[in-house]
Amino acid sequence: MANPVLPQEIEVTVPTAEENLAEVGDTKRVYLTFDDGPSGNTEEILKVLDDYGVKATFFVIGRPDEVSRERMRRIVEDGHTIAMHSYTHSYTGIYSSLDSFKSDVESVKNVIKDATGVDTLIYRFPGGSSNGIAQGKISQFITYLNDNDIMYMDWNVSSGDAVSPSLSVDAIVENVMKDVVKYKSSVVLMHDSDSKATTVEALPLLIERLRAEGCILLPISKDTTRIQHVTL
Numbered sequence: 001m002a003n004p005v006l007p008q009e010i011e012v013t014v015p016t017a018e019e020n021l022a023e024v025g026d027t028k029r030v031y032l033t034f035d036d037g038p039s040g041n042t043e044e045i046l047k048v049l050d051d052y053g054v055k056a057t058f059f060v061i062g063r064p065d066e067v068s069r070e071r072m073r074r075i076v077e078d079g080h081t082i083a084m085h086s087y088t089h090s091y092t093g094i095y096s097s098l099d100s101f102k103s104d105v106e107s108v109k110n111v112i113k114d115a116t117g118v119d120t121l122i123y124r125f126p127g128g129s130s131n132g133i134a135q136g137k138i139s140q141f142i143t144y145l146n147d148n149d150i151m152y153m154d155w156n157v158s159s160g161d162a163v164s165p166s167l168s169v170d171a172i173v174e175n176v177m178k179d180v181v182k183y184k185s186s187v188v189l190m191h192d193s194d195s196k197a198t199t200v201e202a203l204p205l206l207i208e209r210l211r212a213e214g215c216i217l218l219p220i221s222k223d224t225t226r227i228q229h230v231t232l
């Protein structure tokens, strides 16, 4: 067979978990995502990604200090996707009302724009669209994002690094590998956070294992198959 051609990802319909199940011969697409940065680990994550020539996605929060702004610029300069993950990351604040939600989205959008020049239209809800705090209001928030052409992206594979700050490298790698084999398109939840040292340590082995499995590693764009826990 000739070089595998990347499927054109122009479908905006959200596949069900079943439709996203990989079949024999499928080229699996894997989107590594890092939430909660920038952090003291951002540069190390960027270095590993650069060493392997991998582009990923960083869902950042509203850190307007100059060190964080510089890290955001590095993310963009290195060719990764920078996207929104709320300004405050405070579930109770953000999800208290539609107005709070809107002003939080606008704030993080502006911080990213101001630091990097990127006008991002990609968002990840803190806790995902299925989080318990936003229940009952999530449809208003989704409508707001849809009306503003902002795509929200959840995940279907979790590294598990949110559970414990010291989850072992092997556990992180296995958590990802046991699920990516199932799907055509995998969005992998990881964290760019000062307390998540083993996430950084796991990254080289994880990338090697994913490539050995034949996966293509890609940054998220507006055309990426949407993985969403809750849809309208």
Ligand code: ZN
Pocket: 035, 036, 085, 089, 126, 127
């Ligand atoms: Zn988060």
